[in-house]
Every structure is written in C-alpha cells, then in structure tokens.
Amino acid sequence: MAKVPSPGFAYRDGELHVEDVPLSAIAAEAGTPAYVYSTAELRANWRAYADAFDLDGPGGRDVAVCYALKANSNLAVIRTLTALGAGADVVSVGEMQRALVAGIPADRIVFSGVGKTRDELAAALKAGIHQINVESLPELDLLSAVASGLGLVAPVALRVNPDVDAQTHGKIATGRKEDKFGIDWSQAGAAFARAAALPGLRPLGVAIHIGSQLLKTSPFALAFAKVAELVTDLRAHGIGIERIDLGGGVGVPYREEDIGPDHRAYAQVVRETVGHLGCHITLEPGRSLVASAGVLLSRVVHVKEGLHRRFLVLDAAMNDLIRPSLYDAWHTILPVRQPARGAPLSAMDVVGPVCESGDTFAKGRRLPPMQAGDLVAILTAGAYGAVMASTYNSRPLVPEVLVAGGERAVVRRRPTLEELLAMESVPAWLPPPGSR
Numbered sequence: 001m002a003k004v005p006s007p008g009f010a011y012r013d014g015e016l017h018v019e020d021v022p023l024s025a026i027a028a029e030a031g032t033p034a035y036v037y038s039t040a041e042l043r044a045n046w047r048a049y050a051d052a053f054d055l056d057g058p059g060g061r062d063v064a065v066c067y068a069l070k071a072n073s074n075l076a077v078i079r080t081l082t083a084l085g086a087g088a089d090v091v092s093v094g095e096m097q098r099a100l101v102a103g104i105p106a107d108r109i110v111f112s113g114v115g116k117t118r119d120e121l122a123a124a125l126k127a128g129i130h131q132i133n134v135e136s137l138p139e140l141d142l143l144s145a146v147a148s149g150l151g152l153v154a155p156v157a158l159r160v161n162p163d164v165d166a167q168t169h170g171k172i173a174t175g176r177k178e179d180k181f182g183i184d185w186s187q188a189g190a191a192f193a194r195a196a197a198l199p200g201l202r203p204l205g206v207a208i209h210i211g212s213q214l215l216k217t218s219p220f221a222l223a224f225a226k227v228a229e230l231v232t233d234l235r236a237h238g239i240g241i242e243r244i245d246l247g248g249g250v251g252v253p254y255r256e257e258d259i260g261p262d263h264r265a266y267a268q269v270v271r272e273t274v275g276h277l278g279c280h281i282t283l284e285p286g287r288s289l290v291a292s293a294g295v296l297l298s299r300v301v302h303v304k305e306g307l308h309r310r311f312l313v314l315d316a317a318m319n320d321l322i323r324p325s326l327y328d329a330w331h332t333i334l335p336v337r338q339p340a341r342g343a344p345l346s347a348m349d350v351v352g353p354v355c356e357s358g359d360t361f362a363k364g365r366r367l368p369p370m371q372a373g374d375l376v377a378i379l380t381a382g383a384y385g386a387v388m389a390s391t392y393n394s395r396p397l398v399p400e401v402l403v404a405g406g407e408r409a410v411v412r413r414r415p416t417l418e419e420l421l422a423m424e425s426v427p428a429w430l431p432p433p434g435s436r
C-alpha cells in the first residue's frame with residue numbers, strides 16, 4: 001500500500017483525515033464525489049517557495065509569485081494563497097475576474113495566453129493589471145491598437161519560445177519550437193523592436209513558460225540561460241528590459257518514487273541564470289502550490305468481479321478528474337478506512353460510471369479488500385482537477401470543500417440537475433412533446 005505522501009492528510013483513529021476532519025464526515029455532509037482541500041497543505045506549499053526565494057526577506061524583494069489560477073481557481077483557494085502573498089497569473093477574463101474578486105490587487109496580476117481577444121485585452125488594460133504577456137506579432141498590433149484607443153500604454157512582456165524540451169508529457173510541454181506558444185526564438189529581436197515602435201506599448205519584460213510537471217531542473221536551467229542571453233542582447237540594442245517572467249513552477253511527486261522537485265535547487269537555478277541581470281522576476285507556479293492540497297473523495301458503487309479483472313466502480317468519473325484519461329496520469333488511491341495491517345492486496349481496475357473505457361483512474365492497482373459503500377481518496381488532485389471537470393453524461397459539477405484545522409466549508413456546491421436543465425431551452429419552433 002502506498003504511504004500518504006502529504007502532511008495535510010493522514011490516517012488517524014482508523015480513518016483518513018484531512019487535518020482534524022475525518023473524510024467520512026465530509027462525505028456525509030457534502031456527498032460524493034467531492035474535492036477536499038487542506039489549508040495546511042496549501043500553506044506548506046507556499047512556504048516552500050517563500051523559503052527558497054526568501055520572499056519574506058530582502059532576497060525576495062524583486063520576486064513575485066503569481067499563482068497560476070488555471071491549476072485551481074476556487075475563490076477560497078485563491079484567497080488562501082493571496083493571504084500568504086500570492087499574486088495571480090491569469091489566462092482569461094474569467095480568471096482575471098476571479099483573481100480580483102478573491103482580493104488580488106490588479107497590479108499583482110499578469111495575463112498570459114496565446115489567444116487573448118480584443119475584449120479581454122481591453123478589460124485587462126482597464127483593470128490596470130501589472131503585465132500582459134504577448135505571444136505573437138498580431139497580438140502586439142492588436143494590443144497596441146486597443147491601448148491607444150483607451151488612451152493607455154500597455155505594460156508588456158513578450159513571451160518567447162526558447163525551443164527547450166521540458167522532458168514532460170507531450171501534451172503539457174510548451175517551449176519546443178513546434179509548440180503554439182510564444183514568439184519564435186529567431187523572431188524575438190524583431191518582435192521587441194516592433195513593440196518598442198508601437199505607440200500603445202511599453203515593452204519591459206521577457207516571458208517564457210516551457211511546460212508543466214518538470215521533475216528536473218536542467219530544462220529550466222537551459223531555458224533561463226537563453227532568456228539571460230536575450231535580455232543582454234536586447235539591452236545592447238537599447239531595449240530596456242526590467243522584468244523577467246519565468247512561467248510555471250516545479251513538478252510534484254504523484255508517485256512515491258517520483259524524485260524532486262527541490263524548490264531550493266530551482267531557486268538556485270533562477271539565481272545563477274538570471275540573478276545578475278537586476279530584473280524583477282515573476283514566477284507563475286500552479287500545480288506545485290495546490291496539487292498535494294487536494295483529494296477527490298469518492299464512494300465505491302460496486303465491486304465487479306469480471307472473468308478476467310476485478311473492477312472497483314466508483315461514483316467519481318473522468319468528468320470529475322480527467323488527468324488519468326487525458327495524460328495516463330498516476331494518482332495514488334487510498335481507502336478512507338485504514339486497512340488492517342497485513343491486509344491482502346489484489347489488483348483492481350479503478351473505474352468510473354461514464355460510458356467510455358477511458359473512464360479509468362487506474363489499471364491493476366493493488367488495493368486491500370473493498371466493498372460497495374466504502375470511501376476512497378484519490379490523492380494529489382488539487383491541481384488541474386476540479387477546474388477541468390465537466391458535466392459529461394449530465395453529471396453535475398463536483399463540489400469542493402476546504403478544511404482548515406477542525407473547520408470545514410463547502411466552497412463550491414454541487415449544482416442541482418434542475419439548475420443544469422434551466423440553462424437550456426427548447427425553441428418554440430421545435431415540435432412539442434408527444435408529437436412526432
């Protein structure tokens with residue numbers, strides 16, 4: 001049996017607890033499936049960055065940690081992180097709204113993304129956000145026009161594509177030359193020159209993001225060194241770069257055997273590669289701040305003995321947590337009731353009720369005896385979990401619960417089926433019910 005890898009979640013009195021709260025109590029109150037988040041774990045994840053970058057001391061004066069909301073945009077989660085000092089990295093006007101509503105000041109928000117619309121750019125400028133990360137020449141022109149139309153000058157970083165392989169899953173690597181992100185390395189100089197010439201822009205930063213779930217620091221080191229070269233080059237050409245945005249944070253251990261990441265080693269890489277430039281540095285970690293802080297709590301609907309395999313059929317499904325289906329991602333799965341010492345383990349396919357074979361959380365996972373009605377916790381689900389949920393198969397969005405010590409609150413409730421249906425309508429020109 002896998003050990004519980006995080007301090008926010010532990011077996012006590014024969015049951016898995018989130019801080020001081022038994023998960024069975026949460027299942028009784030919020031129903032299942034439900035995401036459950038630990039505030040202590042969020043704090044510990046923040047502290048790892050705060051310590052590595054001396055955020056509360058003199059070393060951190062020129063470093064901003066802008067939490068990438070895409071990893072988990074629940075308002076209570078954002079509020080917890082911003083109370084610790086986080087700014088925000090947003091990729092849509094919706095995320096920007098969330099950041100503002102959660103209390104993050106506009107001047108601590110950066111706006112990334114490869115396809116920001118005219119309306120989104122205008123909203124960001126009107127809100128007065130810290131920086132817009134521009135990813136293409138057409139976007140430069142559009143932003144300049146929008147800013148000029150509003151009588152404003154946009155604070156801009158250009159996201160460049162350093163052509164570095166992040167050595168992560170292909171679907172979440174973003175810094176290779178074939179990826180859609182950033183301005184081609186060979187066009188970077190010309191793009192900055194153009195930005196400097198456009199009336200509505202103040203180009204002051206270089207941004208990159210090479211991918212997510214990096215368990216090694218070497219790809220970061222390669223990419224950051226290229227950024228340093230570019231900054232030096234741009235300065236030599238009279239373009240005064242004051243800011244560097246280094247993109248997402250370190251990866252997280254999903255399996256016990258995953259080694260790293262070491263925040264201190266990452267911070268060391270940052271200092272060694274770009275520290276000498278005297279730039280203000282923005283970091284945009286998402287996953288590493290929230291992944292370990294969340295579990296997906298689910299109930300066993302059936303234990304189905306197939307002829308060839310044993311299936312543990314849960315009430316959670318791919319629509320609630322899509323990472324295993326989409327990236328073949330591993331999530332450790334634990335029974336909420338602590339198994340007896342030496343309980344026999346047997347291989348089970350852990351699946352959901354959705355009508356796709358891909359609705360599988362784990363294949364051949366070795367688990368102790370389980371029966372219908374038992375609760376399980378799918379670990380390390382705080383990042384890219386609830387935010388990627390859908391209503392596929394007309395399953396309502398999964399609720400979210402935040403725990404702090406002995407306190408707990410439902411921070412997003414499960415919508416009712418009536419609410420889902422109320423969003424739709426049948427036009428009067430369609431045949432009425434009963435006709436054919």
Ligand SMILES: Cc1ncc(COP(=O)(O)O)c(C=O)c1O
Nearest residue numbers: 068209212248249284285286287
């Ligand atoms: C531009 C940008 N910044 C930050 C992040 C957050 O990355 P991570 O969750 O790996 O820290 C992402 C997602 O990969 C991203 O696309």
Ligand SMILES: N[C@@H](CCCC[NH3+])C(=O)O
Nearest residue numbers: 070172212213323383384
């Ligand atoms: N959704 C991905 C990460 C995407 C990163 C976004 N830039 C995951 O779960 O691993």
